[in-house]
Amino acid sequence: MNGLSTVINLLAYVTALVFVVGFLNKVILYFKTPNPLLIPTTPAPTTTMGVVARMIPEVLFFRSLLKGGTAEKVLWVGGWIFHVTFLLIVLRHLRFFTYPVPGIIMAFQGLGILAGLLFPIALLILIVRRFTNDRMAVITLFQDYFVLILIIAIGLTGLLLKYYVRTNLVDVKAFILGLLTFSPAQLPDSPIFLIHFGLVLVLLAYFPFSKLMHAWGILVSPTRAQADNPREARHVAPWAQ
Numbered sequence: 001m002n003g004l005s006t007v008i009n010l011l012a013y014v015t016a017l018v019f020v021v022g023f024l025n026k027v028i029l030y031f032k033t034p035n036p037l038l039i040p041t042t043p044a045p046t047t048t049m050g051v052v053a054r055m056i057p058e059v060l061f062f063r064s065l066l067k068g069g070t071a072e073k074v075l076w077v078g079g080w081i082f083h084v085t086f087l088l089i090v091l092r093h094l095r096f097f098t099y100p101v102p103g104i105i106m107a108f109q110g111l112g113i114l115a116g117l118l119f120p121i122a123l124l125i126l127i128v129r130r131f132t133n134d135r136m137a138v139i140t141l142f143q144d145y146f147v148l149i150l151i152i153a154i155g156l157t158g159l160l161l162k163y164y165v166r167t168n169l170v171d172v173k174a175f176i177l178g179l180l181t182f183s184p185a186q187l188p189d190s191p192i193f194l195i196h197f198g199l200v201l202v203l204l205a206y207f208p209f210s211k212l213m214h215a216w217g218i219l220v221s222p223t224r225a226q227a228d229n230p231r232e233a234r235h236v237a238p239w240a241q
């Protein structure tokens with residue numbers, strides 16, 4: 001293994017550690033944060049099962065966003081396409097992480113390519129929306145552009161790898177399986193792959209410290225995830241007991 005391979009293998013492990021520890025740390029923090037008041041957006045369900053039923057269409061279809069005005073509908077289109085295509089791309093990529101590749105992952109290969117092509121378009125909608133809507137432009141921070149540009153760069157370098165500067169996929173798989181089995185292997189000899197993979201590491205390392213934590217946050221968001229039951233049950237914050 002050459003020096004660069006050793007560095008990238010090490011960086012991948014450090015990144016995985018930062019991601020897992022950082023993510024779990026935030027999950028614990030969210031759980032520990034006091035919820036002194038019941039503030040679900042009404043009309044809200046009065047039971048836990050009702051909350052689950054409310055959350056499912058929220059998570060799968062971003063339902064409440066569809067109830068907004070034009071700006072929210074644009075966000076819905078960009079956001080929904082982005083999340084679905086991201087999921088399909090990840091499913092397609094699992095062929096690098098598994099051996100033998102399960103049939104279900106093989107079944108998603110074609111859809112995954114289509115998703116890869118739609119992916120930058122969805123991200124373009126999300127970034128243009130931040131420039132063109134006055135209200136959005138005011139509240140947009142550097143970090144909002146940063147994640148969008150980072151993810152666009154990951155998608156575009158992926159498309160470059162697929163259509164213009166092919167890399168040896170056998171080497172890619174050996175490298176990834178080497179990481180997963182703690183027997184580090186040679187980095188594929190492809191600068192674009194190095195950039196694609198390096199950007200993914202940046203994304204993973206940054207994830208727990210960014211707004212991308214909404215992926216977990218939505219599940220513990222009081223306005224959505226609380227049952228509206230102040231009459232059925234006494235609600236006492238832990239510190240008030």
Ligand code: HEM
Binds near residue numbers: 166
């Ligand atoms: C945030 C995570 C990632 C995103 C959004 C992403 C996105 C993409 C996209 C859109 C493509 C082009 C379409 C395709 O062939 O599927 C692609 C290709 C590729 N990606 Fe990724 N990728 C990610 C992570 C990774 C990782 C961790 C690896 C490491 C194995 C990787 C390796 C590759 C390779 C080798 C190709 C070329 C595939 C081919 O030639 O058929 N990607 N990626």
